[in-house]
Amino acid sequence: MDQPLLELRGITKRFPGVLANDHIDLVVGKGEIHALLGENGSGKTTLMNVLYGLQQADEGEIHFEGKPLKTNSPGQAIDAGIGMVHQHFMLVQAFTVTENVILGMRSKREPLLGLAQAEAEVKALSEKYGLKVDPRAKIWQLSVGEQQRVEILKALHRRARLLILDEPTAVLTPQETEELSAILRSLAAEGRSIIFITHKLNEVMGISNKVTVLRAGRVIDTVETASTNQAALARMMVGREVVFEIDKTPAAPKEVVLQVEGLKAANQKKLPALRGLSLSVRAGEILGVAGVDGNGQHELAECIIGVRKAEGGRVLVCGQDIVGLSSRQVAQRGVGVIPADRQHQGLVLGLQLAENIMFGNFYCEPYSRRGFLQLGKIEEIAGRLIQEYDIRTPSSAVEVKNLSGGNQQKVVLARELSRSPKVIVAMLPTRGLDVGATEFVHRRILDARDRGAAVLLISTELEEILSLSDRIAVMYEGEIMGVVSGDAADVNELGLMMAGAKRLPEAS
Amino acid sequence: MTSLLKVLLSVDFGYASIRMASPLILAALGGIFSERAGVLSLGLEGMMLSGALAGFLGSFYSGSPWVGVVYAGLAGGAVAVIYAAACITFKANQVVAAVGLNILAQGITGLVFRGAFGITQDLHQAPAFQPVAIPVLSKIPVLGPMLFNHELLVYAAFLLLPVVVFVLYRTTWGLKLRSVGENPLAADTVGVNVTRMRYTGVVISGILAGIAGSLLSIAFINTFIENITAGRGFVAFAAVIFGKWTPIGVFLSALLFGAADALQLRIQALGLPIPYQLMLLFPYLLALIALVFSGRSQSPASLGSPYDKSGRS
Ligand SMILES: Nc1ncnc2c1ncn2[C@@H]1O[C@H](COP(=O)(O)OP(=O)(O)OP(=O)(O)O)[C@@H](O)[C@H]1O
Ligand SMILES: [Mg+2]
Numbered sequence: 001m002d003q004p005l006l007e008l009r010g011i012t013k014r015f016p017g018v019l020a021n022d023h024i025d026l027v028v029g030k031g032e033i034h035a036l037l038g039e040n041g042s043g044k045t046t047l048m049n050v051l052y053g054l055q056q057a058d059e060g061e062i063h064f065e066g067k068p069l070k071t072n073s074p075g076q077a078i079d080a081g082i083g084m085v086h087q088h089f090m091l092v093q094a095f096t097v098t099e100n101v102i103l104g105m106r107s108k109r110e111p112l113l114g115l116a117q118a119e120a121e122v123k124a125l126s127e128k129y130g131l132k133v134d135p136r137a138k139i140w141q142l143s144v145g146e147q148q149r150v151e152i153l154k155a156l157h158r159r160a161r162l163l164i165l166d167e168p169t170a171v172l173t174p175q176e177t178e179e180l181s182a183i184l185r186s187l188a189a190e191g192r193s194i195i196f197i198t199h200k201l202n203e204v205m206g207i208s209n210k211v212t213v214l215r216a217g218r219v220i221d222t223v224e225t226a227s228t229n230q231a232a233l234a235r236m237m238v239g240r241e242v243v244f245e246i247d248k249t250p251a252a253p254k255e256v257v258l259q260v261e262g263l264k265a266a267n268q269k270k271l272p273a274l275r276g277l278s279l280s281v282r283a284g285e286i287l288g289v290a291g292v293d294g295n296g297q298h299e300l301a302e303c304i305i306g307v308r309k310a311e312g313g314r315v316l317v318c319g320q321d322i323v324g325l326s327s328r329q330v331a332q333r334g335v336g337v338i339p340a341d342r343q344h345q346g347l348v349l350g351l352q353l354a355e356n357i358m359f360g361n362f363y364c365e366p367y368s369r370r371g372f373l374q375l376g377k378i379e380e381i382a383g384r385l386i387q388e389y390d391i392r393t394p395s396s397a398v399e400v401k402n403l404s405g406g407n408q409q410k411v412v413l414a415r416e417l418s419r420s421p422k423v424i425v426a427m428l429p430t431r432g433l434d435v436g437a438t439e440f441v442h443r444r445i446l447d448a449r450d451r452g453a454a455v456l457l458i459s460t461e462l463e464e465i466l467s468l469s470d471r472i473a474v475m476y477e478g479e480i481m482g483v484v485s486g487d488a489a490d491v492n493e494l495g496l497m498m499a500g501a502k503r504l505p506e507a508s
Numbered sequence: 509m510t511s512l513l514k515v516l517l518s519v520d521f522g523y524a525s526i527r528m529a530s531p532l533i534l535a536a537l538g539g540i541f542s543e544r545a546g547v548l549s550l551g552l553e554g555m556m557l558s559g560a561l562a563g564f565l566g567s568f569y570s571g572s573p574w575v576g577v578v579y580a581g582l583a584g585g586a587v588a589v590i591y592a593a594a595c596i597t598f599k600a601n602q603v604v605a606a607v608g609l610n611i612l613a614q615g616i617t618g619l620v621f622r623g624a625f626g627i628t629q630d631l632h633q634a635p636a637f638q639p640v641a642i643p644v645l646s647k648i649p650v651l652g653p654m655l656f657n658h659e660l661l662v663y664a665a666f667l668l669l670p671v672v673v674f675v676l677y678r679t680t681w682g683l684k685l686r687s688v689g690e691n692p693l694a695a696d697t698v699g700v701n702v703t704r705m706r707y708t709g710v711v712i713s714g715i716l717a718g719i720a721g722s723l724l725s726i727a728f729i730n731t732f733i734e735n736i737t738a739g740r741g742f743v744a745f746a747a748v749i750f751g752k753w754t755p756i757g758v759f760l761s762a763l764l765f766g767a768a769d770a771l772q773l774r775i776q777a778l779g780l781p782i783p784y785q786l787m788l789l790f791p792y793l794l795a796l797i798a799l800v801f802s803g804r805s806q807s808p809a810s811l812g813s814p815y816d817k818s819g820r821s
Contacts, residue, residue: 054697075699090694092687093809102680103687104698111679154698 003066005030005193006051006162011060013046015402017394020046022217023060028162028210033184033194035204035225037237038214039434040406041392044197045087047214048164052084053077064162075104083155087166087197087405087432088343089147093140097133097150098122101157125156129183143294145176152183163187164195167405169203170432173293173460181207199406199434201230213237238436246442249450251470253282257318257454258304258423264312265299273299275478276313281423281454286445288469288486289458291498296478297458298340301427304456305337306330307345317423331360336421338412340428340458346412349401353393354382356400357415385414390440405432417444424448427458442468462494476500515774522654524773527728529766530658530665531556531720535744536762537665537672538716540755542588543748544676545709546689546810550606551591553741554613555717556724559584561617563722564732565624568634576634576726577661577719584718585711587613592710596703599814610741618734636730637661659727661719668716672755685709689808692815702815717741739792746795752806761798768794 006028013021020043028034036044049055051062053071062069064080071077077084091100098119107114122135131149139147148168155163165184169177184194184207198204204211205225212222213236220236234242258281267273273296281287291297302308304315306327314321317333325333339345347356358367358378366377382396391410393403400408409432416424426445430438445468449455459465465472469486474497481497482504484490496502515521535556539549559580566579587609594605625632637659646656676682687695688705696702724740725732743765751758768791776787 052697073699074697075701078699084697086697090691090697092690092694094690095683095687099683100694103683103695104700105680107680111681113678113680113683115678 004028005032005065007063008047008051009061009063011047011050011057011062013043013050013055013057017398019217021050021057024214024217024219026212026219026222028193028195030193031188031191032210033188033196033208035208035211036195036197036214037199037201037204037211037233039216039237039392040410040432040437041404042214042237042434043217044214045166045404048084048166048195048197051077052082052164078104078158078160081159081161082164083158083160083162084164085148085151085155085166085168087170089151091139091147091150094138096136096138097142097153098135100139100150101135101154105158122153122157125153129156129186130179131183144171145173148172148176148180156187160192162193162195164197166197167199167432168196169198169200174462175292177203199432199438201233201435204233205230215239234435237434242435242439246439246446246467248446248468251285251449253285253470254452255283256280257283258456259316260300260304260313261316262313263300263303263310263315265296265303265308265310267296267299273478274303274310274313277475277479278313279473279480279483281456283422283452283454284449285470286449286455286457286468286486287483288465288472289456289475290462290465290472290494291460291475293460295475297427297460297475299478300475301337301339301425301456301458304330304423304425305335328360334422336416336419336424338416338424338426338429340431342409342412347400347408349408350399352397353386353391353400353403353411354378354396356411357382357385357396359415361419385418388418389414390437406434406437409433410437413441413444417448420451420453421448422453424453424455425458426455428460429457430461430464462491466491474498511778512775515771515778518774519650519654521767521770521774523657524770525763525767526655526666527658527662527766528769529763530662531723531740532744532747532762532766533665533759534661534668534720534723535713535717535741536747536751536758537668537755538713538720539744539748540672540676540713540753540758541685541709541716542713543753543811544686544689544808545706546692546808546813546815547592547595547706547710548602548606548812549713549745549748550603550742551588551609552713552717552744553737553739554606554610555584555587555591555714556721556737556741556744557610557613557617557735558587559718559721560725560736561621561721561732562718564634564725565620567636567726568632571635573635573637573726577722580718580722581715582718584714584716584721586714587718588711588714589707591714592707595710596706596814599816602812614735617732621732621734631731633730634726634732637727659723661723661727665720665723669755669759676755686808688815689810692810696815696817702817706815717744720744743791743795746799749807750795750798750802752802753808765791765795 004027008024008026011021011024024047038044050057053074053076069080101122102118119135126133131153133146133149168180188194208225211225213220260277260279262276262278263274264276265274299308303310306325310323315323317335322330322333361367366374368374379396386396389410392407400411430441445455457468466489471483471486472489473483474481474494535552539552542549562583563576563580567573567576591605591609594600595602639657639659642656646652684700685705687700688702692702721737724736747761747765748758751761772787772790776784
C-alpha cells in the first residue's frame with residue numbers, strides 16, 4: 001500500500017484531572033473506513049477534536065497526505081481536506097440547508113453569496129450521493145437523519161478527503177443507518193477515507209475495513225475487521241467478557257400502575273402526533289414501545305411526564321389522573337424519566353455533576369433542610385452514585401458539559417433510577433452508551449422491574465426492545481398498532497406493524 | 509379631533525417625521541449588525557451621545573460639518589470597541605456593560621464639553637449641514653417638500669436600508685455575521701472567526717450610532733447640549749427588537765417612533781389640555797409598549813451570551 005492519508009503520532013491531551021489521550025498513534029489509509037471503538041470517556045471525541053483543530057494536543061504530531069499538519073483551528077483542518085460530523089450537530093437552526101453548507105466558504109462570486117448557484121450545487125451534490133434533503137428547507141424543519149445528511153454535505157462540499165463521523169448512527173433509525181452505510185461505502189470507493197466512531201459492534205463489522213480500539217485514552221490495538229469478531233472487540237474494549245444476551249427472569253406483573261387512555265396531543269409543528277393512544281403498564285413489567293422515530297414517541301413520553309399539554313384523554317398513575325399536573329407534581333407521584341435528549345432535557349450542562357444529581361429533588365430531604373442545601377450530604381450521595389454507576393469523572397464537582405457523551409447519560413440514569421420510582425419512562429436509555437454500559441443499564445432496568453416498578457421503555461432499537469420487554473407495543477402515527485408478548489414476538493410481524501401495514505385486533 | 513387629523517395630514521408633519529426618524533434609523537440599522545452578531549445593542553445611547561459631541565467638536569474646530577461626521581463615526585466606533593472588548597473578550601454581562609457605558613458616555617461628554625466651552629449660557633454654534641433640495645423631485649407637490657428637501661445625512665439614513673439588506677443577506681460576510689449570533693460554535697467549526705465577526709458587528713453599529721448622534725448636533729440644532737440624545741439610543745434599541753431584527757422591520761419601527769416624536773411636538777403646539785410632560789413621554793411610551801408586545805421569539809439564538817470556545821455544548 002502506498003503512503004497513508006493520515007498518520008497521528010503520539011497524540012496526548014490532558015484535561016484537569018484526566019488524561020484523555022495518552023500517546024495515541026493512528027494510521028488511516030486512502031479509501032479506508034476506519035472504525036474507532038472504545039468505552040464512554042475513552043477519548044474518541046477528544047482525539048477527533050484535536051485532529052479537527054477544535055482542541056489542541058499537548059504533545060504529538062499529525063501527518064496528512066505525507067505532510068505535517070498543524071491544526072490550531074477548524075479552518076486549517078478544513079483547508080487541509082478534513083471534514084467532521086460532530087456527535088452533536090453543528091448547524092445553524094435558523095438557516096437553510098444551503099446556507100449551512102456554504103457558511104464560512106468563499107463563494108464563486110465573492111463577496112456575493114451567490115445563493116441560487118449554491119443551491120443548485122447543493123442539490124447536485126445531494127443527488128449524486130443519495131443524501132436526500134431539500135436545499136431550501138430550514139434546519140429546524142428537518143428530522144435528525146436529514147440534519148446529519150446536511151452535515152455530510154457540508155464536508156463533501158468542502159471537498160473533504162477525510163471524513164470524521166462521531167457516533168453518526170446513535171440518532172438514526174435502522175433504515176437511516178442502512179442508507180448511511182451505503183453512502184459511506186460509495187464515498188470510500190471514490191478514494192475518500194472515513195473515520196467512524198460507534199458503539200455498535202455490528203456496524204463496525206458491517207461497515208469498516210479496520211478497527212482501532214481505545215481504552216482509557218490509550219490505543220489497545222488496531223486490527224483488520226475481517227480478522228476479528230464482535231466478542232473479541234468487546235473484550236478489547238472493556239477488558240473483560242461482555243454478555244450480549246442478558247438473562248432475564250420471567251416477569252411477575254401485578255396491578256396496573258400506569259394507564260394511558262385515548263391520549264391526544266399535538267407536536268411542535270402543531271400537527272396531531274397522538275391520536276387517541278391507549279396502553280397500560282403493570283407493576284413489575286416492562287412494556288416496550290417499538291416504532292420508527294417520529295411516530296409520536298416523544299410526545300407520548302412528554303405527556304406522561306407533564307411537559308406537554310394533552311389535548312384529550314387521560315394518564316392514570318396508580319389510578320389518579322395526572323394530566324394537567326406540573327412535571328414536579330408528576331415526579332412526586334413517583335414517575336421517573338430518562339429523556340431522549342439528555343443535553344436539553346435531562347441535564348443542565350453548565351452545572352456540576354453533583355448539582356445535576358439532586359435536580360428535581362433539591363427541595364426535599366436529604367438534599368436540603370429548612371431551605372438550605374446540605375452540601376456535604378449531596379456530595380456524599382453523588383460520590384456513591386458515581387461509584388455505583390461507574391461514571392468516569394475526576395470528581396463530582398466537574399461541570400457536566402465536560403463529561404463524555406456516554407457519561408452524561410449515566411448521570412441522568414443514576415439520578416432517576418436511584419429514586420426508586422414507581423413508574424419509569426425510559427426513552428432510548430442506552431443511546432450513546434458503550435457495550436459494557438449498555439449491559440449495565442439493561443441490568444438496572446430489569447432490577448427496577450423486579451423491584452416492582454412499571455417500566456415504559458421507548459426505543460427505536462428493536463434489539464433493545466426485544467431483549468428487555470415483557471410485552472411489546474408497536475407505535476405508528478400516534479397509535480398503538482398492537483401489543484404482543486415479549487417472548488412470542490416475531491420480528492417480521494413487528495416490522496410490518498412499525499410500517500403501519502398490519503394492525504392487530506384490539507385485545508388486552 | 510379634526511385639528512389632530514389636520515396635523516396628521518399636514519406636509520409639515522410628514523417632513524418632521526422623516527427628520528426625527530433619521531437618527532433613529534441610522535442607529536437602529538447599525539444596531540442590527542451588533543445584535544445579529546449576538547451582542548446586545550443596549551449601548552447605542554452612549555455611542556450616539558459620543559458621536560453627537562465629537563461631531564460638534566469636529567465641525568466647530570475645522571469649520572466643516574463633513575469633518576464633524578468623520579469624527580462622530582470615529583468616536584462612536586471607539587466607544588464600540590470598548591464595549592466589544594468588555595462583552596466579547598472579557599465576557600462581561602452585556603446589560604451591565606452597556607448600562608455602564610451609557611453612564612460613562614454621559615459623564616464624559618458633559619465633562620469634555622464644559623472643559624472646552626466652560627459653563628456658560630452662550631450658545632456655541634458649529635457649522636452645520638443645510639437642507640439640500642433635490643432638483644425636480646423637490647418640486648412635486650406635497651411629496652416634494654416632505655421627502656426631498658432634507659440634509660444629506662437624512663437621505664443617507666434612508667439609502668442605508670437597501671445597503672443593509674444587501675450586505676446582510678446577499679454577501680458571504682453577512683451570512684457569517686448572522687451565523688455567529690445564532691450558533692457561534694457551529695460557525696467556529698466551519699472556520700468562521702467568531703471573535704472577529706462579533707467585534708466587526710459591534711464596531712459597525714458604533715460608527716453608525718456615532719453618525720446618528722452627529723445628525724442631532726450638526727444638522728438639526730447646530731449645537732451640543734448635555735444629554736442631547738435624550739434616550740434616542742434606547743428608542744433605536746427598541747426599534748431593533750420591535751422590528752424583529754430584520755432591516756425592513758427595524759426601518760419601519762424607527763420611522764414609527766420618529767413619527768411619534770414629531771407628533772408629540774405638534775400636539776403640544778395645538779395647546780390641548782394635556783400636560784406637555786406627558787406628551788414628551790409619548791414616543792418612549794410607544795417604544796415601551798412595542799417592546800412588551802414584541803417578545804423575543806425571533807431574536808438571534810445566541811444574543812447576549814458570550815462564546816466560550818472550551819465549553820462543549
Ligand atoms: N473540555 C473538557 N474538559 C475537561 N474534561 C474533558 C473535556 N473534554 C473531555 N474531557 C474528558 O476527557 C475524557 C474523554 O472524553 P471523550 O469525550 O473524548 O470520550 P469519548 O470516547 O468520546 O466518550 P463517549 O463514547 O461517551 O462519547 C472524559 O473523561 C471527559 O470527561
Ligand atoms: Mg464522544
